[in-house]
Amino acid sequence: MNRFTIGRLIGLLVLVSYWANAQTTYELTAGWRCNPIGKTTGAGTAISTPTYALNGWQPAVVPGTVLTTMLANRQVPDPFYGMNNEAIPDIYRTGRDYYTYWFVNEFTEAPKTGQQVWLNFRGINYSCDVFLNGHKLNTKRFTGMFLRQSYNITPFLQKDGKNRLAVIVYPPDPVGNPNGGQGGDGTIARNVAHQYVAGWDWIQPMRDRNTGIWDKVTIEKTGAVNVRNPHVVTRVPGQRTPTGTQSPATIRPSAELENATGAMQTGTLRYTMNGQTVTKNVSLAPHTTTTVDLPALTLANPRLWWPNGYGEQYLYPASMQFVTGSQTVSDEEKLAVGVREMQTEWNSTTRSRQVSVNGQKVFIKGANWIVSDAMLRLSPERYNAEIRFHRDMNLNLMRVWGGALLERPEFYEACDRYGLLVMQDFWGSGDCNGRWVDPAKKDDQWTRRQYPDDHALFLTSAADQIKMIRNHASLAMWCGGNEITLPQDIMTPLRDSILPKLDGTRWFIDYSNSDEMSFNFLGGNGDGPYGIQPINRFWAYRTWPFNSEVGSVGVNDYASLERFMPDANRVAPVYVPGGKSVVDSVWQYHKYIGYDASIDPYGKATDIRDFTKKAQLVNYDQYRALMEGFSSHMWDWYTGTIIWKTQNPWTAMRGQMYDYYLDPNAGLYGLHHGSEPLHIMYNPVDSMVMVANNTFQYHRDMMMVIKVYDMAGRDTTLTQVFSEIGPTLVRPYVPINRAIRNLTRANGAFLNLQLLDLNRKPISDNLYWLPDSTGTHSGLQQLAKAPVRLSARQVAAGKVEVTLTNPAGGPVAFFNRLSLVDATTKKRLLPVFYSDNYVSVPPGQQKTITLDYTPGQVMPLVSLEGWNVPEQFAPVGQ
Template sequence: MAKIGKTRLDSGWLAARSTEIDLTGVQLTTTHPPSGPSSPWMEAAVPGTVLGTLVKNKLVPDPFYGLNNEAILDIADSGREYYTFWFFTTFECKLSGNQHVNLNFRAINYSAELYLNGHKENLPKGMFRRHSLDITDILHPDGKNLLAVLVHPPDHPGTIPPEGGQGGDHEIGKDVAAQYVEGWDWMAPIRDRNTGIWDEVSISVTGPVKITDPHLVSSFFDDYGRVYLHSTVELENKSSWTAECTLTLQVTTELENDVLLVENVQTEELSIPPGTSKQHTLLPAFFYKPNLWWPNGMGKQSLYNVVITADVKGFGESDSWSHHFGFRKIESVIDNATGGRLFKVNGQPIFIRGGNWILSDGLLRLSKERYMADIKFHADMNFNMMRCWGGGLAERPEFYHYCDIYGLLVWQEFWITGDCDGRGIPVSNPNGPLDHDLFLLCARDTVKLLRNHASLALWVGGNEQVPPKDINTALENDLQLHPLFRTEIAKSEEDLLLKSDQDPSQYLDGTRVYVQGSMWDGFANGKGDFTDGPYEIQNPEDFFKDDYYKYGFNPEVGSVGMPVAATIRATMPPEGWAIPLFKKLASGFIEEVPNPIWDYHKYIPYSKPGKVHDQIEMYGHPKNLDDFCEKAQLVNYFQYRALLEGWTSRMWTKYTGVLIWKTQNPWTGLRGQFYDHLHDQTAGFYGCRCAAEPVHVQLNLASYFVETSSQM
């Protein structure tokens, strides 16, 4: 009997370009499987992308080093077939009795044909959707199974105009996919547009009854002294007979020395007819004064382990699901005093100081270890929010897990950006992606994937743009707040029951605000005009001036981010080690002229002729790379410390929050980062850590008054 539970298929994969394989998928998974990594087959990066696989096998140069990316064939020039690849693996699975097994792909970009032991299934389009196939009846009798997947790139990979631009020619916006891949002012194009099996692959073995997508919601009353845990699950009976099922919910917390304390256990009996699915809402579990989950700087990130188990009479444990869950309530409204969006956690207002997040790695080489380091860096900077920008990913559960652990609230956007969806020259796709139903399917599936995480604070329709009207209306309806989350917490159990016209766990979400776009409804000027930014070097004292930024919450303000000299040497050949030319203008200002490699890696200068004198020259003319980078670190420190201190200076009187563009780089870029792609911090990291400490004393650089501040 196979073991009940999930097994990841993350090793032993092979890959080959489809045009170099004459065999069909049926042949590959029956009579002619590849025997190993011999040409044209190679070791594959799964999870990963085609380009990641080619880099792994040294068949293309590292696109993040120097100008190597220019030597890699772009899909616009090669055609989609060039980056259409076979992926092949084997796995063992032999069932017995009333066991069933599903093959799961958590994400594929962009569509695929799947062959298992000679049987074919089409995996439909969409970068942000899960695929789960019942393969019980097509497993090989001896338990050794052959799997081949033919992965196709996005339908509209687009071309890269010679002048570059935000999102290339915007064609990628016609698909439901990450949009940064055509290049941006901080990112070179990704040549395969991230084609591949880029997220987890697994098989999951169950008994007759399968658990799918449980939804957990906590509701509070009596001044957070008492709480209900609501839970709704989807149950599917895969057998040919009525399943008498015992559903158990258990909540535990971990004490010292790995001791588990059981906080709550409850069971319910139900019958599920053969071959049917049903949604079942358990009776709410009651807790008295549970430990609450707080954002970074406000308290502990208390997490409980929730386990839901389905036992079937005559079979035993059929399926089990677990998740770390934090009891907390997040509220978000437009603040009357500032006009900015105000967040409250567990009834306490929180001043937002955080950053914009693109993704961990531009080639989607994602790992738990890298995510852990990324998120811990943000917590160490005393940040309390990360915004997942709409041109990047619906971030992965591992990302959210570490945000739960380290207390980073997350603003998650869907896949709309103004640059690719409704503006630009020529005007990009004014109606967003071509397939609106596909967009909504991916959005709803993303909500189900992420909604149980304590750190998830806000859904946003898009970056500097709103989704098309029909999509936006559907999202507003799907993500409307449950009555319990539209008002203050209930004062009594009777009040709670009056508000609960329906169990909140039956909603798709119902606990977090949905905002249509990143510059609407309390962000920037709230009307969608371009009132975020700026994105360049500033005089440090300007951040403190009353006329620097007029609105209550700036979702994007950016500046420099030069890394240390060791990073330049590790990521560029010697010709890239030349520091910029300092061109003295008649006005007395300096224009920095970087070398071509720095320019390709999106270097942003430390001067702005006519406004900001060169901040590096303030410390003396740099002699060489080490001297330049050392002086740049001094500027990085003071630039970002002053930025955050300027916002802190008017905490609650003018501002409710600020998010810096951006905190990190998904490649070896030279702007807007507090640590580089090699995970080496810039001095901006330490400037932020100082300025955002929970209790902070600072000098107002405009008034020269000494000020103090507190996180809350």
């Protein structure tokens, strides 16, 4: 993947750490080696001694899975390319030993007087035994993908500081049969683990089921007392606004203190934030862990944290320390605290829940998130890029789907930074866990209804993971599971005991499409529809009032297909009305979802490049209409919607706004416009021009301009009028039915809607391409070329300003894709963040777009290609 360091962007991230400070904690990433169990002799006590020879052991990727290690060592082909995944042995057929591996690492750490050293694992899938310097650290096999482990290794460190760690990792049991069902035969759900690894309708199976040390391994050094699981609760009473003087907020901190020694320890627990400190003197009995509540801290005139689009996402640096009587810091945990309070209430008009932040109701514009990478190649850089894309879509919520992970702290750090609320599912799905009769499943519904096998492990894991992420401002809701409740003996203690005790500040919904969230007055499963929809349907069809899953298509352009599809398979699908469409086998393997007849109004695709180009028009239109249609009925029909889905963790061809390689498609920018905080839009059902205000501000003195361009570029102003709109409202303004019918009848037309401020600067600028009276875009098919001028200049390191100028006297320069490319290869640099893309420029106007990227040694080029604009390149001037 080119240019994926994102160093400049992540520089901001590393200023704030959610782990202990860098002086006391370091990660074990380099130097790992591994070997399959079948080629390994000797017990762990022997393997973990320096005298045990590692001849023939291979380099290992940690954090990572067995498959990521095999891929790095070129033992398997890239499973995300073409049909390569079919060439990799599946664990269901090989047996579990094939993917059972030993992992070894050597690190330098000598024991020091008064110091405790801890070995921490943040995630191993699925079970393991751990050895250090000839000693077994765990008394019984450790089990659970979502359960942290921590060992005090102080007594086992070598005096010369040379230590060997050995871990044997066993796959899930059972591994599940990847028979094509959702989650395969369903038995993968007998484990407390992710379910998609046995295959789903948007992904092929992960052949090792992601067995491995998949998350961080760290060494942490403390004094006698270790500060664990700090907890910071913020209370923001009343109804607040993002600006102006704030009434005080209350901060309630607490932490677990572990005395690792055999002696009584006394000292002070100290929490510091915004220059204020609260403390409590503590005495700790030997070998005990105690939860300590500190006095409340009152924060005067706080800077509050708000969701994306409503205000800033301010994060206070804070620290939790245990200080001994001699004023020595035994341990410190650093945090970033967003001061906000979540509320929820029932909206009796919509018959659904509505979400409030700091006393203000927020219309939810959400995304369903699977996982960043299906093989768990997770990184802060990738999380940052993906969540930034969602911020740029003007969304405000991420739902973490229940068949995947309870997401990592780095995911939440990105959501904190960009203002994305999070609805976090626990581990379960209606598909695997018995909601429906399913012939693909091995067990009947009654048996699957009691998955997983170990309910106590589920509850222990849930408690641990709650502690891991509960401090994040972005975490807004807990959800029991995807489309089904958890077994009652899991649900009841989780809802009534564990969450109130360990959190108690967030809404818990029992499952994703529950009547508690959204009254399902239409029957059925309570979510969808999925796939391509007539544009009018998003506006006119009333679906579930807080829809947890509704979505559409997502094929990227030709440059994306080149990255994962052999040339011979880059063949455009052929739609057959009333019959079975012709689709290439690799497209089907990568879960293509049909565009049906939606390409044809632009002219039948002549080849694959033409198909993917026209697919971008459909992507933009579909996702803009989706969010506009829901927004047009906010607080009347709906309190929110969550798109299924906005990203893919592998090279799938459906439900995505950018591809696996982080290259955006036009759907991202359709959402960027359709979801903007203050938005002017056209209702195609009743031809009404409307404005949606998803802010807490009253907007006055806005000039509304409604203009139509014909295919030659001649414009007709239908009206312009000053308007205003109150906070969190949607309003109809002007019907334009007759005018639109007349102006589009022959060849279609462009409808340009603008909101201008008093300086005549656009607040919202929205361009629709409307078909002719037959529903065909006949005018677009004959649109003359537009002589657009392209210029680019560097305005800062890693920031380029691009200007598109369309001279007067010609047609609209329609649907222009900008890319930042390597000057030599002309290949796109990824990721790049565009302030807008797939832009159209009316005649006599210009548009300026900014591009953010990670700079290299050679200045890139800017490329431009549009519907009626030939490809051109421009150097980046200084």
